[in-house]
Amino acid sequence: MSVWIAVAAFVVAYTLIATERVPRLAAALGGAGVVLALGIVGAHDVFYSPESGIDWNVVFLLLGMMIIVGVLRQTGVFEFLAIWAAKRARGRPYRVLVLLCLLTAVASALLDNVTTVLLIAPVTILVCQRIGVRPEPFLVAEVLAANIGGTATLVGDPPNIIIASRAGLTFNDFLTNLAPFIVVLLVVFLGLCRWLFRHAFEADPERVAEVMSLSEREAINDVPLLRRSLVVLAGVLLGFVLHPVLHVEPSIVALLGAGVLVLVSGLSSGAYLEEVEWETLVFFMGLFVMVGALVKVGVIDTIATWMAEATGGKPALAIGVLLVGSALLSAIVDNIPFVATMAPVVAELTGPHGPLAGHTGLWWALALGADLGGNATAVGASANVVALGIAKRNGFPISFWEFTKYGALVAAISVVLALPYLLLRYT
Structure with missing residues (x-):
């Protein structure tokens, strides 16, 4: 019975989030409340369990970086970057989008994609306002670029850290196996953006001329x-x-940085706490509780085991099932608990006594599927949720379906391109 209740709570909450019948925060907290009230998960599961609890590393990483961004905003550096980007692109919207997406993708490969979105999104909104275009398409494109760029390295996306730990892979392993494909995929994505967001590239000539006459240094x-x-x-x-x-968690690093910056800034708490997306943080908590319930009752584990059994010891089939299955599931649930559940299954398959011993391509299929599949929906990756929260806070709300109609297409094309790459290189 608990399995069906956990599934029903998640499905209903997800449907409400997708249809926007109720605020997404209410839907997430409502679903979390159901599984808590009925005892499917308890206090220990929610607050302390690494498998089924709230991922405090994600929550506090976001909080720390939001505070840092709040202090940075007081210096005028975002206005500086907005004017600089607009002038380098000669005020042409598509060039602005390409410049910002490239910056986002490269930064996401070195940082995590959530941190990158927190830093780049304010700049994007400012530069779009400067040249007179809607910022929503630019924000969507940047989030998609962040998830693509973050796939290239070990530190770019949290699932990659899980995979590296379980498989014994290094930073250089990710660079040599995933980065070449990601570079090609990014080029394809930027070309696709020219068509996807074609109606968003009409700037106001007067505003463009005004921006070109500005001095970015005066913004500081x-x-x-x-x-x-x-x-x-x-x-x-x-x-x-x-x-x-x-071996220090990014959340600890972010909190330490936020604390030091608050100490040396001398600003009042209202100045930097104003930038904290409290609604986004609480939404994540509700989402983690619902997904944790699915993990605890064995739903995620059952799906993972079925995917492993369906491969039948055939490398090509295993890679295809892992890639497509991971992409589909990561579009619905957060890819962190999914990868945490699937990693032991892949380790068993590729271990010394497994049916696919030595076939490292399965690890890369899992990474590509989980990371790129997160682009498909507005809740498929942490960066997506954060970007939508920032957009709403600044008066430019992006609906679940507005994001998903672009993200699903980009995710599908990414998976279609990834499959022949994996098959040709690893089978």
Whole structure:
């Protein structure tokens, strides 16, 4: 009975989020409340379990980076970057989109994609307002680029860290096996954006001329605070990159950075806490509780086991099932608990005594499917949820279906391109 209740709570909440009949926060908390009230998950499961509980690393990583962004905003650096980007692109919207997407993808490969979205989204909104175009298509494109770019490295997307730990893979393994394909995919994606968002590339000529006459240096209003902020931010980013060596969670690094920056900034709490997306953080908590219930009652494990059994010891079939299955499931549930559940299954398949011993292509199929499949829906990846929260907060709400109609197509094309790449290289 608990299995059906957990599934029903998730399906109903997900349907309400997708149809937007009720606010997404209410739907997530309502679903979480049902599984808690009926005892499917308890306090220990929610607050302490690494398998079925709230992922506090994600929550506190977001909180720390939101505070850092809040302090940075006081310096005028986002206005500086907005004017700089618009001038480099000569005010042409498509060039602006390409420039911002490339910046996002590269940054996501070095950081995690959520941090990148938190840093780039405010710049995007400002530059779009400057040249007189709607920012919603640009934000959607950047999130998709962030998830694509984050796939290339070990630190770019949280599922990659899980896979690396379980499979014993290094930072260089990800670079040599995934980065070449991601570069090709990014080129395809930028070309696709020219068609997907073709109605968004009509700027206001007067505003463009006005931007071209601006001096970006004049946008900086607090140089000492900017210097201190950039030093702290550089330390935080270095901590992220050195995670495999230091073994310090990114959430701890972000919180430490936020604490130091608040201390040296001298700002009042209202100045930087205003940028914290409390609604987004609580939405994540509700989502984690519902997915945790599915993990606890064995739904995710059953699906993972079925996918493993369906391969029948055939490498090509195993890669195809893992890639497509991971992409489909990551579009619906967060890819972190899914990968955490699937990693032991893949380890068993590719282990010394497994039916597919030595076939490392299965790990790359899992990584590509989980990371790229997250683009398909508005709740498929953490970066998606964060971007929609920022857009809504700034008065540019993006609906579940507005995001999904673009994301699903990009995810489908990504998987279609990934399949021959995996089959040709690893079978």
